[in-house]
Amino acid sequence: MQVFNCDRCGHLVFFDSVQCLHCGATLAFLPQTREMAAMQPLDSGWWQRAAADREDSNSLYRFCRNRTLYDTCNFAVAGGDAHALCVSCRQTRWLPDLSDTHNLRRWKQIEAAKRQLYYNLAQLALQPVAGERAPRYDLLEDVEGQPLVLTGHSNGTITLNVAEADDDERARRRVSLNEPYRTLIGHLRHECGHFFWDLLVFDSERLEQFRALFGDERQDYGEALQRYYAKEDKLSGWQDHFISSYAQSHPWEDWAETWAHYLHMVDLLETAASYQTRITVPDPSQPHDQLVQNPFGSTRPNFHTMLEQWVPLTLLLNSLNRSLGHQDAYPFALSAGARRKLLWVHELLLEHGQQRPADAEPALPAQ
DSSP states (O other), rough: OOEEETTOOOOOOTTOSBBBBTOOOOOEEEETTTTEEEEOOOOOOOEESOTTSSSSTTTTTEEOOHHHHHOOOOBBTTTTTTOSSTTTGGGGOOOOOOOHHHHHHHHHHHHHHHHHHHHHHHTTTTSOOOTOOOOOEEOOOOTTOOOOOOOEEETTEEEEEEESSSSSHHHHHHHTOOOOOOOOOHHHHHHHHHHHHHHHTTSSSTHHHHHHHHHTTTHHHHHHHHHHOOSSSSSOOOOOTOOSSGGGGGHHHHHHHHHHHHHHHHHHHHHHHHOOEEEEETTTOOEEEOOOTTTTTTEEEEEEEEHHHHHHHHHHHHHHHHHHTOOOOOOOOOHHHHHHHHHHHHHHHHHHHHSSSGOOOOOOOOO
């Protein structure tokens, strides 16, 4: 995630900012252009950009209804869009009971993670244009006497149990399932991977390549998961070929875990590049100093360069966490098998981006 600057005073602001702490400007994120804008109100109830030198300074915007009613979204809605909700919030189909204050807090946290995912996908030319399907989200709570809500994907709908927004519950599930990592954005990135498998791989020229690398997805999914959870030793024997233990359960899960990991990579690399992070691996015999490159910048690194920068960056990240007494933020090691799968995802997304209309194509990392 890149960092932003207030376009009224130039002060540093962030993706979820609603006000500049330096000049007090009201801020909104413009999803169509992926810009953070200082806004000024008009008598009509509309808003426009405060920066007079912007080409769209006369364009009209509204704030997402969830910002107006719940103070929980900073995305703007363009004047020509009749929808009351922003492009991210409108993808949510079902909500929990928001009269419950716990659910209200959970929902706000999940929507914040969804907006981050929206940005990630837009950077990769994956947000839908006219005529393309968009994922739908059901954010549901467990109800006494009803079957438990399971996080997952089915036919374009991503279901998330809102209890995952509770740190203690998420930690309990992570430990009980022997997972090294479990976050809201991680869930969303994983589940949207299933959505994009249907969109980009199924019934495509790439399907046989997928099967050669990830395995044949036609094997029974339910039986595969039962075998995985019944397996006493889930934590060994997978490291050379998979990115996580869960990835070994079925080719679809291997794909979704790899897909999520690729989104982790490009987001963290973009964040580091936004801060002009320079990595020097502390090895006196082989001094190697490099500036982390933005995977979406004008000078686009290839996948080899991304991996070359990824390893020292994650070492730095984990060392910083340990300095504060926290566990590793990145508890993974990329084997040669996992790297081959990440490269395949990278090439698939590059190919997809090149096929998009020019006016709908965000920058993509180079091959």
